[in-house]
Structure formats: C-alpha cells, structure tokens
Amino acid sequence: VRVSAAHREHEGYTQNIAFNDFYLDDENDDTVKFQLAWQPSDNFSALLQHQIYRSDSNGPALKGGFDTVSSDPRKVSHDTREFYQLENDISSLHLDWSTSLFDVAAIASVQRYDMQRLLDVDRSSLKGSDPAPLPLQGKLDQLGEASIPQFISDLHQEDKSYTAEVNFTSKDRDAI
Numbered sequence: 305v306r307v308s309a310a311h312r313e314h315e316g317y318t319q320n321i322a323f324n325d326f327y328l329d330d331e332n333d334d335t336v337k338f339q340l341a342w343q344p345s346d347n348f349s350a351l352l353q354h355q356i357y358r359s360d361s362n363g364p365a366l367k368g369g370f371d372t373v374s375s376d377p378r379k380v381s382h383d384t385r386e387f388y389q390l391e392n393d394i395s396s397l398h399l400d401w402s403t404s405l406f407d408v409a410a411i412a413s414v415q416r417y418d419m420q421r422l423l424d425v426d427r428s429s430l431k432g433s434d435p436a437p438l439p440l441q442g443k444l445d446q447l448g449e450a451s452i453p454q455f456i457s458d459l460h461q462e463d464k465s466y467t468a469e470v471n472f473t474s475k476d477r478d479a480i
Contacts, residue, residue: 306339318365321374322381322429328365334358347402352395359390368427384424391418409471416464423457 311334316327336356343349363386365378373381396413 306337306341308337310335316362316365318378318380320362320365320382320386321379322383323385326362326385328362328380328382328386330361332360349400351398353397354395355393357390357392359388361388362386363388363421363423366427370426370428370430373429380427381429382424382427383429384422386424387420387422389420392416404475406475407471407473409473410469412466412468414464414466417462419459419461421457421459423459425457 316330318328340352393416399410401408
C-alpha cells in the first residue's frame with residue numbers, strides 16, 4: 305500500500321481593485337494518490353491506483369489593454385469575480401498473469417474531469433454602455449474604437465472517459 309499527498313496554497317499577488325480584498329494569482333491545489341499492489345503468487349500481480357486532484361483559485365491576473373484604472377501591473381480592475389475550479393479523478397487497474405503458454409496483461413481505467421471557470425474576457429471594468437476606449441480614427445478598424453460589450457465567459461466542462469486493454473503474448477515454445 306502506498307499513499308502520497310500534496311498541498312500547495314498561497315494568497316494572490318495581484319489585487320482586483322473592483323472588489324474589496326479580492327486577489328488574483330492565488331493557488332489552492334490538493335493531490336492524493338493511493339496505490340495497492342498485490343502479488344499472491346509468482347505468476348500473478350495486480351496494481352490498483354486512484355488519484356484525486358482539486359484546484360480552486362480566483363484565476364490568473366492578466367491586465368487587459370483597456371484596464372486603465374491603475375498603471376500598477378499588480379492592480380487590475382476586472383468587473384467580474386473570476387474563479388477557476390477543477391476536479392479530476394483517475395482510477396486504474398493493472399493485472400499481469402503468466403502461464404506456461406502465454407502472458408496476459410490487462411489495463412482498465414476511468415477518468416472524471418469537471419472544470420468550471422468564470423472569466424472577464426475583456427479584462428477591464430468597461431461595460432457595454434461605456435463609451436469606446438479609443439477615439440474613432442476614420443473608419444472603424446481597431447479593437448476599442450467601438451464600445452466593448454461586457455463579455456463574461458462562464459465555462460463548465462464535464463467529461464468521463466473509460467479505457468480497457470488486454471494483451472496476450474505467446475511464449476517461445478523452444479524455451480519451455
């Protein structure tokens with residue numbers, strides 16, 4: 305039996321001044337891995353593994369080109385309380401069996417992935433009703449010469465996958 309775990313945590317480095325006491329670039333990650341190996345005889349072994357990973361943060365601090373509230377690179381003004389959360393679980397079973405005629409190796413696994421994210425895509429405090437951040441110079445040909453609609457990306461991705469493989473390998477009859 306083997307169990308390992310890790311935890312990483314730190315406060316954010318960049319203040320989102322649009323909200324009181326809200327920092328980006330924080331980290332709160334946990335990983336736990338469990339392994340159970342079993343070998344009841346010389347010709348059979350099994351390995352069961354399970355890993356859990358969790359991440360919960362306020363998201364990355366990326367200053368957008370229209371974030372003009374502060375010139376300090378560690379102070380941004382995003383009009384959204386951004387977050388990033390990830391849960392990932394992976395389990396696998398490895399079986400090895402050896403006979404006088406052939407070897408069998410079997411592997412099966414299952415993975416669950418669940419990610420949620422809220423992101424202020426324009427990375428600014430501009431709303432759709434605000435005037436364009438750049439003056440119009442002739443024809444409209446630059447981002448920022450028109451009003452920027454509030455663009456919030458609310459993502460949720462959930463996946464589950466399964467795999468299975470069985471290998472039969474014959475033994476050399478002359479070696480028996």
